Amino acid sequence: MYRLILFFFLSAVLVSCTNQKEAGPSKELSIGPSVVYEFAVVGNNKFEKIRNVIYIKKILKEVIGKREEFDGLIILNDSFEEAAKKEYREFFKTIQYPVFFIGTENILTAVFHKDDLTLDDVKIMGLAHM
Numbered sequence: 001m002y003r004l005i006l007f008f009f010l011s012a013v014l015v016s017c018t019n020q021k022e023a024g025p026s027k028e029l030s031i032g033p034s035v036v037y038e039f040a041v042v043g044n045n046k047f048e049k050i051r052n053v054i055y056i057k058k059i060l061k062e063v064i065g066k067r068e069e070f071d072g073l074i075i076l077n078d079s080f081e082e083a084a085k086k087e088y089r090e091f092f093k094t095i096q097y098p099v100f101f102i103g104t105e106n107i108l109t110a111v112f113h114k115d116d117l118t119l120d121d122v123k124i125m126g127l128a129h130m
Helices: 002-016 060-066 077-083 086-094
Strands: 037-042 053-058 072-076 099-102
Touching: 037 060, 037 077, 053 060, 060 077, 060 086, 072 077, 077 086, 077 099
Parallel strands: 037 053, 037 072, 072 099
Antiparallel strands: none
C-alpha cells in the first residue's frame, strides 16, 4: 500500500513538471520616461542634461505674457527678487502647472502669492535646518 501511494505521489510530481518556459512580456520594458518634458527656467540654467527633459531659458515676463504651456516652471534663487514683485502674484495663484523655487532654503515661498508679504518679511535667518 505504501508503494502505491508513493507511486501516485511521484507520478503527480513528475506529470506537473514541464520543460516549457512561462510566457513573459513580449517586449522589453523601457527605463525612464517616454514623454518629453519641457520646463521653463527663470534664472541661470545650470542643470545637467537629462534624457527626455528639455530646459528652456525664459524671462519671467515672457512666461506670463505668452501664457505658454510647460510641464513645469523652475525659478532659481537669482530671480527671486523679480518673482516676488506684486505684478506676478496673480500669475502664481492661477498657474496650471507646477512651479519649483530652487534655492528657497532661507525664505518662505508664500511671498510669491500673498499680497501683504515682501521678500524681506519672509527671510528665515539661521533656521533653514529646523
